[in-house]
Amino acid sequence: MPEKLPVNMVSKDLLEGNFPAAAGESVDRTTPSGSAGGPPPHIGRRLMTHALLIGVSLIALVPFLWLLDTSFKTESAATQYPPSLIPDPFRWQNYVNLFSERQYHMLLWARNSLTIAVLVVLGTTISSAFVAYGFAKIRFRGRGILFALMLSTMMIPFPVTMVSMFIIFKWLGDHTGVAWLGTFRPLWVPYWFGSAFSIFLLRQFFITIPDELSEAARIDGCSELGIFFRIILPLARPALSVVALFAFLGVWNDFLGPLVYLQHSHQFTLALGLEAFQSQLGGSQWNLLMAASVLVILPVVILFFIAQRTFIEGIATTGIKG
DSSP: OOOOOOHHHHHHHHHTTOOOOOTTOOOOOOOTTSSTTOOOHHHHHHHHHHHHHHHHHHHHHHHHHHHHHHTTSOHHHHSOSSOOSSOSSOOTHHHHHHHHSTTOOHHHHHHHHHHHHHHHHHHHHHHHHHHHHHHHHOOOTTHHHHHHHHHHGGGSOHHHHHHHHHHHHHHHHHHHSOOOTTSSHHHHGGGGGOOHHHHHHHHHHHHTSOHHHHHHHHHTTOOHHHHIIIIIHHHTHHHHHHHHHHHHHHHHTOOHHHHHHOOSGGGOOHHHHHHHHHHTTTSOOHHHHHHHHHHHHHHHHHHHHHTHHHHHHHHHHOOOOO
16 A cells, blocks of 8 residues: 655645656656756846846946036036046036026026926827827728828928928918917917827727727716716826827927027027027037036936836837727
C-alpha cells in the first residue's frame, strides 16, 4: 500500500508546478535557463533596453540643461569659449531683473498668454466635443464624406491660410463695427468652431463607448443633449484632458499668430515677447534671454507632470476603431 503524503506537502508541490509523475516516468527538474544560478536572458535584454533609453533621454535633456545653466551665468560667462559647465558666479539676479526692470513686461505678457490659452482651451474642448459626438453617435447622410473633408484640413498649415484669414478678419472689422485686427479675437474665436485634430481624437474615443448606454438612455426618455452631457462627457474625461492639454501647448507656444494679428507691445504674448525682448537689446544678452525662456517653458513642464497620468490614460484609451 503506497504511503500517503501530507496534504500541505502536496499543495506546495502543485503550487510550485511539480506535478506527480506517472509510473515509470522520470522527472527532469533542471532549471529552464540552462545555466545554474545565472540570470534569465530576458533580464539582460531589459537592462540593455533601459540603458539605451536612459542614454537617449540624457541626449534629449542636453539643450534644456544648457538653457538652465546659461540662465544663471553672467553676460560674459554666457558667451565665453569654451563654455563652462557650472555658472561661476551663480547669478540669481537674472530672474529678478526680468520683473524689476521696466523694459521687461513678463507679467503682462504672461497674463496675455494665459487669457488667450484659457479661451482657446475652453473653445476647443467644448466645440470639438459637440462635433465629435455628431460624427461618432448620430447617423446622417454624408457623414463619412464630411468627416474625410474635415480630416483633409489637417494637411493645410497655417501659413497657407494666413493671408486669407487676415483679409477675412479685416473685412469683419470694416463691416461689423467690431475691431478684430489688433485684438485677441483672431487668436481665440476660430477655436470655438472646432479643431480638426481634436474632433478626430474625440470621435475615436466616443466610438469606443458602447451604443447600448445611449439606447438605454433614449428608452428612459433622455434627449440627445442629455445623453451627451450625462453619459458621454463623464466617460470621456481622459480624452477631454488630452484635447485640453494639446490646445494649451499649441496656443502657449504660438508665435506666428500673435505676430500677424497683434499690433501693440502691451498685447504681446510670451512667445512674441521673447522675440521683442531679444531685438530691443540690440544684440542678445543670452543670460537674460535664457532666464526668460526658462520661465516660459516652466508652466508647460509643471502642467505635464501634474496631468501626466490623465494624459497617458487618455492616449491609451483613445481607440482607432472605425
